Each structure stands twice: as structure tokens, then as C-alpha cells.
Amino acid sequence: MNKIKVLVLLSILVVALLLDVALGSVHIPLKDVIKILFTPDAGNETWVYIIEKIRLPKALTAIIVGCGLSVSGLQMQTLFRNPLAGPSVLGITAGASLGVALVMLSAGSITSLYTIKELGISGSWLIIMASSLGAAMIMILIVSISSALKDNVIVLIVGVMIGNITLSVISIWQYFSSPELIKDYLLWTFGSLGGVTGEQLLILAVVVFAGLLISFLSSKLLDALLLGDNYARSMGLTVKRARILIIGSTSILAGGITAFCGPIGFIGIAVPHLARALFNTSNHRILIPACCLIGTVLMLICDIVAQLPGSQTVLPINVITALVGSPVVIWIIAGPTKLRGF
Amino acid sequence: MMKKINSCSFRGVFPCLIVSLLLITSCKQNQSGQKHHTAKTGSAEIKYAKGFNIDYYDHYKLVSIYSGIGAHADTTQYVLLAKGAKAPEGYKKAQLIQIPVQSLIAMSSMHIALADFAGAANAITGLGSLKYVSSATVRKNIAAGKVKEVGIDGTMNDEMLISMKPGLVMVMGDPDAKFSKYETLSGAGVPVMLNSEWLETTPLGRAEWVKLMAALMDKEDYVNTKFDAVEKEYNRLAAIGKKAVTKPTLVCGMPFKGTWYVPDGDSYMVKFLKDAGTNYKWADVHGKGSLPLNFEAVAPVALQADFWLNVGTVDSKNDIKAIDSRYADFKPFKDNHIFNFNKKVNDIGSNDYWESGAVNPQLILSDLIKIFHPELLPDYQLVYYKQLN
Numbered sequence: 001m002n003k004i005k006v007l008v009l010l011s012i013l014v015v016a017l018l019l020d021v022a023l024g025s026v027h028i029p030l031k032d033v034i035k036i037l038f039t040p041d042a043g044n045e046t047w048v049y050i051i052e053k054i055r056l057p058k059a060l061t062a063i064i065v066g067c068g069l070s071v072s073g074l075q076m077q078t079l080f081r082n083p084l085a086g087p088s089v090l091g092i093t094a095g096a097s098l099g100v101a102l103v104m105l106s107a108g109s110i111t112s113l114y115t116i117k118e119l120g121i122s123g124s125w126l127i128i129m130a131s132s133l134g135a136a137m138i139m140i141l142i143v144s145i146s147s148a149l150k151d152n153v154i155v156l157i158v159g160v161m162i163g164n165i166t167l168s169v170i171s172i173w174q175y176f177s178s179p180e181l182i183k184d185y186l187l188w189t190f191g192s193l194g195g196v197t198g199e200q201l202l203i204l205a206v207v208v209f210a211g212l213l214i215s216f217l218s219s220k221l222l223d224a225l226l227l228g229d230n231y232a233r234s235m236g237l238t239v240k241r242a243r244i245l246i247i248g249s250t251s252i253l254a255g256g257i258t259a260f261c262g263p264i265g266f267i268g269i270a271v272p273h274l275a276r277a278l279f280n281t282s283n284h285r286i287l288i289p290a291c292c293l294i295g296t297v298l299m300l301i302c303d304i305v306a307q308l309p310g311s312q313t314v315l316p317i318n319v320i321t322a323l324v325g326s327p328v329v330i331w332i333i334a335g336p337t338k339l340r341g342f
Numbered sequence: 343m344m345k346k347i348n349s350c351s352f353r354g355v356f357p358c359l360i361v362s363l364l365l366i367t368s369c370k371q372n373q374s375g376q377k378h379h380t381a382k383t384g385s386a387e388i389k390y391a392k393g394f395n396i397d398y399y400d401h402y403k404l405v406s407i408y409s410g411i412g413a414h415a416d417t418t419q420y421v422l423l424a425k426g427a428k429a430p431e432g433y434k435k436a437q438l439i440q441i442p443v444q445s446l447i448a449m450s451s452m453h454i455a456l457a458d459f460a461g462a463a464n465a466i467t468g469l470g471s472l473k474y475v476s477s478a479t480v481r482k483n484i485a486a487g488k489v490k491e492v493g494i495d496g497t498m499n500d501e502m503l504i505s506m507k508p509g510l511v512m513v514m515g516d517p518d519a520k521f522s523k524y525e526t527l528s529g530a531g532v533p534v535m536l537n538s539e540w541l542e543t544t545p546l547g548r549a550e551w552v553k554l555m556a557a558l559m560d561k562e563d564y565v566n567t568k569f570d571a572v573e574k575e576y577n578r579l580a581a582i583g584k585k586a587v588t589k590p591t592l593v594c595g596m597p598f599k600g601t602w603y604v605p606d607g608d609s610y611m612v613k614f615l616k617d618a619g620t621n622y623k624w625a626d627v628h629g630k631g632s633l634p635l636n637f638e639a640v641a642p643v644a645l646q647a648d649f650w651l652n653v654g655t656v657d658s659k660n661d662i663k664a665i666d667s668r669y670a671d672f673k674p675f676k677d678n679h680i681f682n683f684n685k686k687v688n689d690i691g692s693n694d695y696w697e698s699g700a701v702n703p704q705l706i707l708s709d710l711i712k713i714f715h716p717e718l719l720p721d722y723q724l725v726y727y728k729q730l731n
Contacts, residue, residue: 025639046642053668054638058600175497187598194600194637198667262599307636314601314636 002279002286009293016300020059023309026050054194057201061193062299065257065264066271068208070295071215071288072253073268074275075246078222078284080146083332084156086269087254090142091163092135093265094170096258097189099134101170103127104185105177128207132255138162139247190316191262193303200260207256212292214249219284221245226282264318266325267302271295273332298324386562389573390547393538396557401427403441403557407536409515418536422557437533442560443509447492451697452539452548453512454480456555459701460565468506470494476686476694504530510558512537541631544613545703546576552701575704579617579711586619586715590648593640593674596656596665602640603632611652614703618710620649649714650674653682659730678731681713685728695726 022033028047035043036051069087076085076092087093103126141162146155174182196204215222221242224232229239257264275290276282302320385398397404403422408415419436423429429438447468448454454477457463463479468490475481483489490506493499503511504527511527515536524534539551549572556565594611595603605611606629615622623643627633644650650672656662659680663670674680686694699706709727712719 025636026642046645049645049671050638050641053671054641184598187601190599192599192601195598195666307638312633312635312639314634 013297016297017059020300020304021055023304024307025312057197058194061196062303063296064204064208065261066295066299067292068253068257069267070271070291071212072250074272074287074291075215075250077272078226079246088265089269090159091138091166092254093258093263094163094166095134095138096131096255097263098166098170099130100259103130105173127259128256131259132251135255136251139251188262191264191318193261193317196260204256204260207252211249211253216288218245219288222284264321266321270325270328386553390544391542391550394554402430409538439510439533441558443558445508447508447511449513452700455697455701456552459552460555460559460561462559468492473690474692476688476692476697500526504532510535543608543610545610548610549701549703572704576707579707582718583617583619583711589619589621590714591621592649592651593644593647594651596654597637600637602635602637604635606633614710617707618714620714644672647674650680680730681727682730683726685726699726
């Protein structure tokens, strides 16, 4: 049964990927798209540029973001044993934004970190580091609060409030920054998949892959944590170490993605629930790849919608993920499905 | 962002609307005093600007500033009076401004440029931010401690402003600007003027706002002479530019994270491009000044364009490549045909293109013609633009 589901998902993924690359502002016939994808240097130079340098990197970014955010959301929901946890809900993305703001508003724009490059630190790495550290800082803060307070709802509220505090710190900072830097930062907050290319894409892929690997290797830990700290201890787990590992990989995933694509919401909270409902399990060995699959499909669809095929404009990806993700969250809270695994 | 909640703004909306409606319909009739097309200091005729008008009467000048379009159209009126003159009847809603204005608070680079052009830069006693100034006179006054920083638009320090007792505060208006934002100030007797010069769709229309400054400073004759020279030179150059045999293609601006804002056909920038004899792809698109396009929509043009202009805050081709290596594939990048308007950025990082450039459209047009058709202006040296290498 699961095999069929996986096959169906995979075929949807392939179709979505092809559509994402085939559709855009500039009309390129499907057979030319396929030709360009499979034969290098085929035909029309402009079309080759558009497919290879604009659409493909964007589609790959969508795949990376879909996997990374979904898995980081899954880990958080397990760690806090809270169905409403997710990077954007608990202020993790806000923490990452603070890290990015730190770099952007003090050193120049995220993309022209030329001055820093000359100092020998590559700008991309610096942003990733700042962003992941910001995310980790908030994560650790919330984890320590949640271990003191055992109430999920309170932790959620605290998380939201910490997120708000973080955002207001950023606002105060923006207020004293120069207009150009504010504009760059503001555009970054809309979220975008189209700004990641070449070296940045490689860095993002490496970082997210590392995060995914850590979480896949710790799926047993996650299963144990889901059953409660006492149970986990009885299995001989050092709960503290497990937590640190999970916080680490979540921060890398959410931080890395936020650094390059801006704070993209809702994917992290919605996808894990879809995965649980679809595969009817709380086993992380299945859930993690399932999240990657569903997250990728969802992100690709969001990207197709965002670029409004045939039109000249593009909508911020955040707008679309919120439109797609919010109903899922409502369905989680109010729907007929009992929250599995909590 | 902090917002001031004005408790009376809601209650005030209806009376305001009714009164302004009455005002628009009645102001044609209540002209106390003979309409008189000249003041002691001369008078001005507005030819290009769409955002304001000045009527000259015997003892006062009436300035109307238009905001909004269609159903939201609104007119704000100002009665300009010499010291001691009696206020005319029938302008209950209009703000009174005593002229010549002795102390002016300016909120944008453009306002500094207007005052400078009218030879009245010494009247500026406060600025939104002291960081964006090119005018030598104003910078000298800042150094001497004669100019205060009052906070940028929207977060102005009202208490400080009121205590300064300025003759006029000039703010940047926009089509949806709510005057209620400034009721604290106008209620305290500080006149506030909403300028919307940046909404003008032609370079000369923008520059013509100097005539408003002239009326405020009683310098009509002086400014008219200067503006006429600007106008004549601009039209002479535009005639040369339009006659150019070749019409090079170009792209403007710098994309950010996949979105590329390009000027649309209604923007003054495109008027410049047309007058400089170019072939600009979005010249016929009507809009609000710029179009948010996605990178893909602009890429086919950028890949084959002859020129790339106004690339933001970068200083070299390496900077551009560092932002995104994909830009190196553009033809203007390969041909070394990238020009940026930041030649006159001073030591504090303020760009004079936005200041004196706004009231000297003839210089910007010369720059553009020199860039696109060097053979038409062989001996000319670029003023605001520079080539990036």
C-alpha cells in the first residue's frame, strides 16, 4: 500500500518538476524545454539561459526548501510533542532572521557581501552561520523553557512571544538603518526561491543535506522522544544529548534555508501532518522521507502558482505557502482527524 | 514602526470630506480681491507640473496642491501672505503661510534642491535626516549647528518641530497621504505642505516645482529666469536626442532575489529615455512608476540589450558579478556598457543625482545622450553618470 503511495507521490513530483521548469513568463514550447534539459547547448540561446540559469536553480531550490523545512518542522513537533510546532510558529525563523539582519543591516546587503569576501570569509557561509546561530539561540531558549514548563500550550505561546520580541528587535534596528539596506532586508523577508544560484545553491544543498542526514540518523531517537522522556531514558537514551542533536539539525535546516530564501512559513508545520495522515504512522524512519517527498511536491506547486504562468510578475513565495498551508493548519486543529502521535 | 493614533482623525473624516467638497465647488466663486497675474516679485505660469498650481491675487498668493486621482482627487490649499497682511475671506480650510518663509523644514533631498535652486538654501533650519545632503550651503549650515535633525517622515519629532516654530514643514506627499498624520503640527500653527513632485511623469514637470519654492520665498523673477534656461536647454537637447538615427536598446535597475523593478511608461525616467533617443521595451506600459517583473521576464531583453543603466549602489562590474554571477552573461556586461548614476556621491554617502539632478533635468538628459549617442555631444563630460568597469 505504502509503495503505491510513494509511486504516486513520485510521479506527481516528476510532473510538478517538469511543469515548474516548463512554465514561466516567457513561453517556451514543451518539446524545446525537454530538448534543452537533455541536450546541452540546444537551440535558442535565450531559452537555454532561462531554463538553465533561472528556472532549474529555482526548481532545485524549491526541492531543497521543501525537504529541509518539512523535516525541521517534523523534528520540532516531535521534540515538543506539540502538533502546532514548526520553525515559523515557534520563532525559529525569527531567530534566523535576526542573524541575517545582523549581517545585512551592519555589513551591507546579503548578496553583495563583497567587503566581507575581501576579508576572506565567504559571504554565503557567514550568512548561513549567523542565521543558524540565531535559530539555535531561540531553539535552546524555547527548549529550556519547555523543559521547565511541561504545558504545550504555554510553550507555544512563549515561542510566539519570543518570536515577536525578536522581530521587534529587528524593527528597532531597521528604524536606524539606511533606506537601501532596509529595502534589501524587506524584500528578503518576502521569501524567494529565485535568488539562489551557483555557489550559493551548492552551499545550501550541502547544508540541508547535512541536516537531513543527521535527522535521518536520529530517527530512532525521535521515535523514542515521541513516547516521552521517561520511556526514552528506559531505552538507555541520553535525552539531553538527543535533544542537542535534534536542535542542532533543526537549526541548520531552518537557518540555512532562511538565510538564502527568507523566512518561508507554513511548510514546516503543515507537511508533517500530511505525511502522518497519508502514511498513517508515527515511525520517523518512514516519516522523514515522506516529509521530503510531500514537502518537495508542495513547494514545487507553490512555486508554479507563485510565478503565475504567462504573466510578467511573480508573487512572493511566502504569500503562496501561507495560502496553501493555512487551510492545512485549520484542518489539523478543527478537522476530523485525531492528532496522530501526540 | 510607531504609529501615532490620532483620536480625532476618525471623527474628523466626514466633516473634512464635506468641507473639502464644498471647498472645491465654492473656491471658484469666493475670490476676495481681483485675480491679478503678477505679484511684486513677479508671477509664475505652470506649464509642465500636474501636481500643483499657483494663483496670484493682489495681496496674497493661493497655492493648490493636488493629490489622489479620480474619485480620490483632493486639493489642499495654502494662502501665502506677506507679514502683517490681512488674511482673505473664504479660505477657511486653507493653511496660512507667512512669506517669504524664514525657516523651512525639508523632508527630502528634492526639497533641499528646490531651495538651493531658488537661492534660499539658508532658510533651511531642519531636515528629516542630516545624512542625505549634497548642497554646499546646507552642509555648511549643518556644520555650524544651524540645522536640526527632526526625524524622517512618519516618525517626526513633533514636539521638537513645534518648539522650533518653523515657517513651513515640507513633507513628501503621496496619492493616499492622509493629512491627518500632520494634524498635530498644523493644529499647533505649523503649516505643513504635502509635496508630490516625485509623482510627476516628466522631468520638466518635476523640476517645475521650483516655482512653488519661488512663491514661498518671493523669488519668482529670479527662479523664472533660471527655469526658462533649464527648459530651453532641455528642449534643445530632446530635439537632438529624438533625431538620433540609431535607437539603442537598454534595461534599467538591478534585480533583487528574482524580482526586477523596471520603470514603466508613465515614469519620468522613461520620458528621459525617450528624449535621449532609445528603444525601451516597457515604454508603452502604463502604471504607477515601476513594474515588479520577475527575472525571467526581463532576462531576454537584458541578454541582448545594448546598455544597462541605474544599477543601484554598486561601483564596478565585479560588484555586479558578486551579487549574481548570472548577470555576467548580459551583453552590456560583456561590452562594458553599464552606466550608473552615482558619480556625484559625496563623502557622507549622499547622491547628488537625487538632489540637484532633480532640478537640472537638462544635465541628466545630456548625460544620457552622451551615453547612448556619444557622437551627438562630442565634447561633453558626464555629470551624474559614470561608466562601470
